[in-house]
Amino acid sequence: MVVCIVAIDHSTGGGVGVWMRMSEARVWVACSGIMREVAMSGFFSSRRSLMEENAALRSRLALIQDKAARCDALEEETNALRAITHLVENAHGITAPVVSSWYSSPYGTFMIGAGLDDGVMQGSLVLSGDAAGFVVGRVVRADARSSLVMETFAHDMSFEATIAGASVLVHGKGGYGRAAVPRGIALAVGDAVRVPAYGGRMVGVVSSVHVDAVNTAQDVYIALPSALDSLTFVYVVFKNR
Amino acid sequence: MSCVLGVFFAPWWIPLIGMLALSVRFRAWEVPCIGLLMDVLWYAPGAPYPPMCALVGVMLVWVFEPFRTRCMVGY
Numbered sequence: 001m002v003v004c005i006v007a008i009d010h011s012t013g014g015g016v017g018v019w020m021r022m023s024e025a026r027v028w029v030a031c032s033g034i035m036r037e038v039a040m041s042g043f044f045s046s047r048r049s050l051m052e053e054n055a056a057l058r059s060r061l062a063l064i065q066d067k068a069a070r071c072d073a074l075e076e077e078t079n080a081l082r083a084i085t086h087l088v089e090n091a092h093g094i095t096a097p098v099v100s101s102w103y104s105s106p107y108g109t110f111m112i113g114a115g116l117d118d119g120v121m122q123g124s125l126v127l128s129g130d131a132a133g134f135v136v137g138r139v140v141r142a143d144a145r146s147s148l149v150m151e152t153f154a155h156d157m158s159f160e161a162t163i164a165g166a167s168v169l170v171h172g173k174g175g176y177g178r179a180a181v182p183r184g185i186a187l188a189v190g191d192a193v194r195v196p197a198y199g200g201r202m203v204g205v206v207s208s209v210h211v212d213a214v215n216t217a218q219d220v221y222i223a224l225p226s227a228l229d230s231l232t233f234v235y236v237v238f239k240n241r
Numbered sequence: 242m243s244c245v246l247g248v249f250f251a252p253w254w255i256p257l258i259g260m261l262a263l264s265v266r267f268r269a270w271e272v273p274c275i276g277l278l279m280d281v282l283w284y285a286p287g288a289p290y291p292p293m294c295a296l297v298g299v300m301l302v303w304v305f306e307p308f309r310t311r312c313m314v315g316y
Binding site for chain 1: 247248249250251252253257279282283284285286287288289290293294
């Protein structure tokens with residue numbers, strides 16, 4: 001039979017060999033693909049080596065996640081501090097972190113991480129870190145490295161303010177203020193509320209106006225544009241000595 | 242312990258609820274102490290009202306004394 005195949009191959013000018021080689025090439029490509037897929041699937045990898053690889057990958061993933069979380073925290077802190085830098089141009093003071101919860105105090109107070117050693121004195125104004133620099137409170141007790149701040153709109157706090165040119169008395173209600181403004185004065189939501197005693201600085205904006213047909217005055221509600229609990233840094237203005 | 246931690250980290254009404262729960266069940270000296278801690282930590286000098294938390298603690302323990310005597314089993 002072998003002699004016959006050789007004779008046929010010789011008589012056809014190597015056609016049998018060509019056909020054989022082409023078939024072999026196709027089978028080889030198919031089989032090598034299959035072998036490669038089987039090898040990559042890890043079916044034949046040892047369980048121990050896979051466990052070691054898993055542990056190494058898991059620890060590397062935890063390290064990368066930790067670095068990503070730190071980057072996010074630093075970016076947030078940088079953005080908060082960047083928002084405060086413009087306040088330095090207009091008033092001499094110091095940036096301080098908020099070191100307590102905004103809601104822990106039943107008296108409308110919170111603590112900041114700056115005190116007498118940093119130049120903070122009792123009565124210093126505390127501004128928010130946003131573009132407008134609203135007065136969020138006033139230092140009522142300054143210790144060496146921390147201070148207690150009374151919120152502007154703490155319960156039972158009252159102060160004179162101007163809204164749309166009119167002088168009104170604002171009463172703190174815990175997080176927001178309320179004032180009675182004569183009905184003849186045109187007010188709009190978003191009007192700035194300024195306090196002359198604070199150097200004309202803003203303490204909030206008009207959030208809503210309620211007009212009652214019976215009363216001669218309109219109830220104006222005043223609040224900060226942004227939530228207090230979003231502030232992580234504040235700016236303390238030094239008092240003129 | 243949760244009340245003490247709540248004075249520092251939780252909204253103020255959480256330690257108040259804890260003080261109420263403690264005073265309903267026990268003649269707890271901790272209740273006025275927690276109120277005192279809140280006053281020492283958060284009360285602002287010069288505020289238009291006196292420090293109230295310690296006083297509220299004493300009142301809670303005192304007000305619930307008849308209830309504890311009559312209604313609490315094993316008191």
